[in-house]
Amino acid sequence: MPLPKRQLSEDIDLRTAPSLPAKIRRTNISTQTDNLDPVADNDSDDAFASDKDNASDNEEPKIEGMYLDTVNRANLDFDFEQICSVSLSNNNVYSCLVCGKYYQGRGKQTHAYFHSINEDHHVFINLQTLRVYVLPDNYEVRDRSLNDIKAVIRPEFSLAQVSSLDSSCEQSRDLNGKRYLPGFVGLNKIKNNDYINVVIQALTHVPPIRDTLLQLPNIDKQTLLVQRLASLVRRMWHPKLFKSHISPHELVQEVLTRSKRRFGLELSGDAFELLTWLLNTLHIDLGGSKKRNSSVVYRTFQGEIQIMSQPIEDTKLRKCEQDPIEMDAHKSSVKFFKTPFLTLSLDLPQRPLFTDDDDDENGKRSTIPQVALVSLLQRYNGSTIVEWRGEAKKYQLASLPKYIICHVKRFSKTEFAIEKNPTVVNFPTRNVSFGELLPKTSIASIPEQDSNATYNLISNICHDGQPEQQQKTSSSTDEGSSAESHYLIYVHHKANDKWYKIRDLQVEHIMPQMIFLSDTFIQIWERSNAATKQN
Missing domain, CATH: 3.90.70.10 (Cysteine proteinases)
Known part of the structure; x- marks a missing residue:
């Protein structure tokens, strides 16, 4: 029969054992000793060093992990915007690991504190620092069994993991046992965001763009658009998801805000217009300039094309509009110039x-x-003539990305x-x-x-x-x-x-x-x- 939560694994009454060292009497004890983080012991010693001599021998020790069995991973969903469900504030937000709702604050008179008392939910994680606390007792829990939750909130990839993404076809399982292939996961349809989903999927499978977002340093110092896109891409390639699909809610909200509602959800927009806007915006946000190879976007997609342009009235006269246009490269009105393209x-x-x-x-x-x-x-072979806004043009590819x-x-x-x-x-x-x-x-x-x-x-x-x-x-x-x-x-x-x-x-x-x-x-x-x- 398993021992009760507050019963120790050894028959020692710490309150009636004054001969034991104070370090043993006041150390944090967990019912899951195998999953303890070794760093927790050092922090515990520092926390009790100041009141070691004045502490009462009858003080009951704090037991880490006593509420960890109430954590319900099936209710956790970190895809949505990290704001308090009561105050709608994004400052100092905690997630309840029992019901999955977001609440602000940790101290008394905060929404998370009242939720812990009213609903009897005690385990909360800070969505920024990823530190776990038990409320209303307000002490930190350090346990390796919570590392999978932290990894889902903020996945991290090593260089070896990134280099093996295109060579590994190993499938993973979510909490429900459903198989999925990392990187090939579905995105929720919020309303009419299907044109946004396909653009995200396309960029996610371009290796240079994907690898940059997976290993982007100082992500907290990036723009909000880059942060949310990188967070979404990292979750899409994470091999230990709780569910085999992801919601792009945060990124969609930022796209609407950043584009000044140019790309909305009322109607399905143009995927190509979104792609060009997103590439140019990412180029600027990642420190790009007009110079070639100044960002990962230009290094990946930028090529060069040569254009020959001439006004139509200066071309050879045609008997009717159906006759083909002929361009004379020796005329002074002909212009030659090169321009980059994405x-x-x-x-x-x-x-x-x-x-x-x-x-x-x-x-x-x-x-x-x-x-x-x-x-x-063949439009870009340098011999095909195209009419465009009163000009006859020839396009010739000069360099390939x-x-x-x-x-x-x-x-x-x-x-x-x-x-x-x-x-x-x-x-x-x-x-x-x-x-x-x-x-x-x-x-x-x-x-x-x-x-x-x-x-x-x-x-x-x-x-x-x-x-x-x-x-x-x-x-x-x-x-x-x-x-x-x-x-x-x-x-x-x-x-x-x-x-x-x-x-x-x-x-x-x-x-x-x-x-x-x-x-x-x-x-x-x-x-x-x-x-x-x-x-």
């Missing part, structure tokens, strides 16, 4: 204005147009609604030669490894359905005519060479052929290892 935009073929024989009786196309990714990339972000321009805004181009983009997932887009002239100082560079797909953000603005317009005339607007992402895992489909909380392993079933919107390509080793 993303490459790809224009889809325009939708036909009139229906044809392939359309059904309702005016909907029975066949969906298709285009190859290689064809879309290690990771390339491609944006397929599917949405076009009109005066009345946002229209979506349903053209299917066909692409291979491996060995796409971006090096062929670089100039082939001997004058250009292009490294040989760049001219032969190939890239592999690591993540693919897709959009299903129609934009919500178009849904609301068409719902009055044809209910249920358009599918629900939603973003999802396909992510590649290097260790097991498998693809995973992540749609908010849903994470499932899929075959590579399933990637082409959704409308591709944003792709992130990684330079292959062969080309990287040559560098």
